[in-house]
Amino acid sequence: MTILNSQDQTLLVELGTEELPPKSLKKLTDSFVNAFTQEIKKLGFSFDSVIPFGAPRRLGVSLTHCQRTQADTIVEKRGPAVSVAFDEAGEPTKAALGWARGNGIDISQAERLITDKGEWLLHKATQKGQSLDSQLEGAIERALKQLPIPKPMRWGSSDVEFIRPAHTLCAMYGSEIIDIEILGIQSSNIISGHRFHGESEIRLTHADNYAETLKHQYVLADYQTRMQAIEQQLLSQSEELGLKPDYDNDLLEEISSLVEWPVVLQAKFENDFLDVPKEALIYTMKDDQKYVPLLDENNELSSTFLFVSNIESKEPQQVIEGNQKVIRPRLSDAKFFFETDKKTSLASKAEALSTILFQKELGSIAEKSTRVAQITAILGELTGTESEHVMHAKRAAVLAKADLVSNMVMEFPSVQGIMGAHYALHDGEHPSVSLAIKEQYLPRFAGDDLPTSQAGMLLSLAEKLDTLVGIFGINKIPKGDKDPFALRRSAIGILRIMLAFNVNVNLSRIISAVAELYENKLSNPLVEQQIVEFLIDRLKPFYADKGISADIVASVVECEAQQSLSDINQRIVAVSNFANSSNAESLVKANKRVANILAKNKINLDELTEINSGLFTESAEKALYGEFEKLVQTVPNLAKNNNYQEILDQLSLLKTSLDAFFDEVMIMADDERVKQNRISLVAQVRKLFLSVADISVLNF
Template identity: 45%
Template sequence: MSQVQDFLVELGTEELPPKILAKLAGAFHDNITAQLTDANLSFEDSEWFATPRRLAVRVCQLQTRQADKTMDRQGPAVAAAFDADGNPKPAAIGFAKSCGVDVSDLNRVATDKGERLAYQLNVPGQATTELLPAIVEQSLKKLPLPKVMRWGDSSVEFIRPPHWLLMMLGNQIVDANILDLTASNQTFGHRFHHPEAITINDTNDYEQLLLEAKVNVSFESRKATIRQQVEAIAEQQKAIAVIEDDLLEEVAALVEWPVALTGNFDKTFLQVPSEALIATMQADQKYFHLVDNNNQLLPQFITVSNIESRRPESVIAGNERVIRPRLADAMFFYQADCKKPLAGYIDKLQSILFQKKLGTLFDKTQRVKHLASEIAGQLNADKALAERAAELCKCDLMSGMVYEFPELQGIMGRYYATNDGEHADVAAAMDEVYMPRFAGDQLPETKTGIAIALADRLDTLVGIFGIGQAPSGAKDPFALRRAALGTLRIIVERELPLDLSQLIDTSIESFGDIIEQPTTKTQLLEFFAARSLAWYQDKGISTQVIQSVTELNISQPLDQDRRIHAVAEFNTMDAADSLAAANKRVSNILAKSEVSLDDLSVDQSLLTEQAEKTLHQDLSNMADDVAQHVSNADYTKALQQLSSLKMVIDNFFDNVMVNAEDPSVKNNRLALLKQLRDMFVSIADIALLQK
C-alpha cells in the first residue's frame, strides 16, 4: 500500500487585491487538486487558506508516489515488419527501439486489422516530490489574474511581488524554485506583531503556529470572527449592526488579525440621506454601520483594524478624523444638488449619449415617456404621473452625489424629487425605475414606478435589438438578459395583464426610422421565451411543461405563467401520462390528414361506434365549462375537467378505427379528434409532456 503524507504549500506576497482574494485562493486550490488527480495521485481531503499576504493549500493524506503501471503498445503489422526471410525491417527495428528492447523481445497480437507487433511496458511511478514543483507552478500560472506586474529587474510576473515560498510533504521540504523563490519550511507571521520567520516542522502545526503569530489563515474563520466582534459591539451599543456579505468578505480579505472598534461621527451628518452616508462609509472606509430598532442610521460605525493596538482609542480617533471630511463631502454634494430641482437637469440630458445610434438620454426619456403613458393607461394608472416620472427618471445622473456614487442612482432621485415637492408616486418612481436591480430584488410598488420600470427596460431591449446588437455568448454590455428577466418578473409577480407583443410594437413606433432590423419584434419575443425558459427551470419546473405552453407563442407573460403552473400541477396527476400519449397520437393522426381540418365538423349522424358517440357527448357536455375556465384563466380547473376524459379517450382508441374505409366516416372521426385536440391546445400542447 502506498504511503501518504500531508502536503502544504504557501506563497507569501505583498498585499493581494481584497475583492478577488477568495477567488484566487479557491482557484489555486482547484488547480492543484485537479493536477494531482490528473497525475493519478490520490488524497483524502484538501483545503485552502488566504490572508492579504498569502495563498496556501493543504492536501491531506496525499499519495507519496505514483503507482507503477503497465502500458500496452502496438506497433506495425507483422507483414510489414519482416521481409520474406523473416529478417526485421526498419519498421520493426524502430518500434523495438522506442520500447527500449530488441526485436526478439516483441510480442504478436491479433487485431481487427491483422496480426501486429506489440509490447507491454512497465512504467514505474514517480515520487510525488518530483511532480509537485511543476504542479504548483502550473497552478499559479492558471490563476485568473486580472493584471500581472514585474518588479526590480526580474522577468517573473505575478499579481503582486512574492516574498517567500513554503512547500512541504510531511516533514520534508519539497525541492522547488518557483517565481524566483526557493521553497523552504518557513513562513512569516503578522507584519507588525510577529514579522520574524516561523519554521514549520509539521504541516499539521501550520494554523496554530500562525495563530500564535497573530495570523488567522482561515478565511472563513476570520469572517466569523469579524461578524462575532461586530455584533458584540453593536449589542454593547444597544444597536443593530448591518453586515452585508460583500463587505464582510472584503474586510476579511484586508486583515490577518481582525480587531473590531467602534467610532462616532457628528449627528449633523444625519441630515444627509442615510444611503449616501452608508455608501461613503462602506466604499471608502470599509466600515459597518449601525441602525436602531426602527432601522434608522445611528451616528456610529464599526471599523476592523489589522492590529491589536495598545492604544485603541488612538486608532478610533484616527478613523473618526478620516471619516469626517468624507461625510462632509457627501453633505456638500447633497446640499448643492438640492439647490436645483430635478427638472432643471432635463435639458442637460441632451448632452449625454445613451448609444450612438439611439441618441441621448433625453431621447431615451422621451421614448420612455410615450411607452410609460401607454402602459399606465392599460393599468388604469395616472398617465400624467407616468409621463412626469419618465421625464425626470434620468435626471439624478447629472447630480453631484450620483456622479460621486453611481450606485445611488434612483435612490438620490427619489430624495431630490421629494425635496422638489413632486407627487409621492413620481418621487418613488425615481428609485423604482431600476427595480429589480438584481436577482431576487424587490419590485416596484407604485403603478407609476411599474410603468416606467417596464418602459425603460423595453426601450433598451427594442433599441439595442433594433440596431442589431443583440447579446451573443457571454457578451451582454447592456445587461439585456437582466432587463428581460426583470420585465417578466414585474409583469408576472405584479399580476399585470400586459401583452409584450403589443408593447414592443408601441416601443418600435417611438423609434421612428432608427430601427434597422425588420425582425426586431420576432427576435425579442424569442429572447423573452429563452429568458422565460431559464427562469422557470430555475424554479424547478420541467422543460417539457414549460415548452408545452411556450409552443403556443403566448405573448402575455401573466397568462403564460398561469398556464405553466396549471400544467405543472396537471403533470402530477395519474392521468397525465396517458393523456399526453393520447394527445401525441391525435397530433400525429391529424398531421397526416390529407383534407383541410378547418373545413371539418362533427356530423352526429355519422357516429356509428359507441366509443365515438361517448367521446363526442362528453366533449360537448364540457365544452362550455372548459371554455369558461379558459376565459377566466383558471387553467387548473380546465385541465382537471379534461383529465376526466382519460378512460373515454382510451376506449375510443381501443375500439374505433379512425382511418375508416368510408371517407365521410373517416373525416367525421378526424373532426372529432380535432375537437378534442383544440380543447387541450386552448390551454397547452399536452402532447409535449409525453415521457
C-alpha cells in the same frame, strides 16, 4: 475507488507575497485552489480533502492524505498485424523483430490482440508511477498561469511576473520539504506571520500544523474562518449597542481581503451628518472606507459605526480616532453636496439632460425621459391603471434622470434615483412621484426588491422597455458574455415586474408601441420579434429558480396560444400542477401519439375534416366522441377566462376513454373516410389540450 494509504501525508503549498489586491483576493484564492487540485487530479495523485487558504499576503492549499507516488499503469503497445509479422514458414519478419526489440521483449513474449478487423501483436508494459516530487513544480506553474491576472508586474531585476512580488514558497509533504522552484523562489518550510504582530520567518515543522502555526502568529489563513470571525464580532458588538449591522457578503469578503487578524472596533461621527440622506452616507462608509454602518429598529442610520482593523492595538482609542478623522471629510463632502443640490429644483436640473448623450444613435437623456413618460402613459392605458398613478408615473419619468447632474450623484453614482427621490420631496412633489423615482431602477440584480407602487411599476417597466427596444433597434444585441447595456438583467426585471403585478398585456403590442416612439431612429426591422423572443428565452432560467422544469415552460412557450406574460404564467402554473397528477403520464403519451400521427400524415390542425359521428362503429370511439362533445362546449369559455387549471382538470377525465380508444380502435382503417374521421377525432381532442399547452413535449 482509490484506497488511501495510511502513510499518505498532507501536501501543503503556500506562496507568500506582498499584499494582494483586495477586490481580487477571493477570486484568486478560489482560482488557484481549483486549478491546482485539478492539475493534481489529472496527474493521477489521489487525496482525501482540499483545504483552501487565502489571505492578503498568501495563497495556499492543503491536500490531506495525498499520494506521494502515482499508481503503476498498464500501457498497451500494438505491434504489426500477425499477417505481416510472420512469413509463410511461421518465422518472425524484420518488422516483428524490430517491434519486439523496441519494447525490450522476445517475440515469443508478445500477446495477441484480436478484433473484428484482424489480429495484431500486443505487448502490455507496466509503466511505473512517478513521484509527486517530480510533478509538483509543473502542476503549480500550470495552476498559476490560469489565475485571472489582467496586469502582472515585475519586481527587482527579475523577468518573473506575477500579480504582486512573491517572497516565499513553502512546499511540504508531511514534515518533508519538496524541492521545487516557482517564480524564481526556491521552496522551503519558511512562512511569515502577521506583518506587525508576527515573526517574519517561521519554520513550519509539519504541513498539518500550517493553519494553527499561523494563528499563533496572528494570521487566520483560511478565508471562511476569517469571514466568520469578522461576522461574529460585528453581530456581537452591534447587539450590545442595540443596533443591527448593514453589510452583505460582498462587503464581508472585501473586508476579509484586507486583514489577516480581524479586530472589530466601533467609532462615531457627529449627529449633524445625519441630516444628509442615509443612502449617501452609507455609500461612502461601505464603498469608500469599508466600514459597517449601524441601523436602529426603524432602519435609520446611527452615528455609531463599526470598522475592522488589521492590528490588535494596545491603544485602540488611537485607532478609533484615526478612523473617525478619515471618515469626517468624506461625510462633510456629502453634506456639502446635498445642501448645494437643494438650492436648485429637480425640474431645473432636468433641463441639463439635453446635453447628456444616452446613446449616439438614440439621442440624449432628455429625449429618453420624454419617451419614458410616453411609455408610462401607454402602459397605463394597456393595463387599465388608475389615472392618478399614471399621472404620477409620467411626472416621475420627467424628473427621474435629473439627479444625474447633481453633485451628490456625480460623486456617489450608486445613489442615483435615491437622491432624486429626496430632492423631489424637497421640491414639494407628490410622495408617489418621489417613490416612483426611487423605484425606477428596481430590480437592480437577481433577488433585488421589486417596485412597491403602481407608479413605480409603470416607470420601472417603461425605463427598461425603452432601453431594450432602443438598443435592439440599432442592432446592438447581446452576444455571448458581452452585454454592455445589461439587457439580460433588464429582461429578467421586466419578467419579474410583469408577473408580480399581473400585467396581462400582449408582449408584441407593448414592444410595437414603444418602437413607434423612436420614429425613424431604429434600423432593425426585426426589433419586435427579436425582443419578444429575447424575453421568452429568459423564462426557462427564470422558472428554473422556482423549481419548474424546462419542459413545462417549453410546453407553453412553444404553443402559439399565449398572449401575455401573465397568461403564460397562468398556463405554466396549471401545467406544473397537471404534470404532478396521476393521469399526466398517460395523457402525455396519448398527445405524443396523436402529434406523431398528424406529422406522419401531414395534417394541419387548422384544416381538419368535420367529425362525422355516423362513421363511428366501435364503442370506444363512440365513448371518446361523447366526452369530447361535452368538453368542446365548456373548454372555450374556460379559456376565455384564463381558467387553465380547470381545463386540464376536465381534460384529465379523458384518460380512460383515450386509453380505451388507442387499445381497441384501429385508427389507420382501410376505409379512407373512417381513417380520416378517427384522425379528426383525436386531433380535435389534441386541440383542446393545445388551448392550454402542448403537453406532448413533457418528459416522462
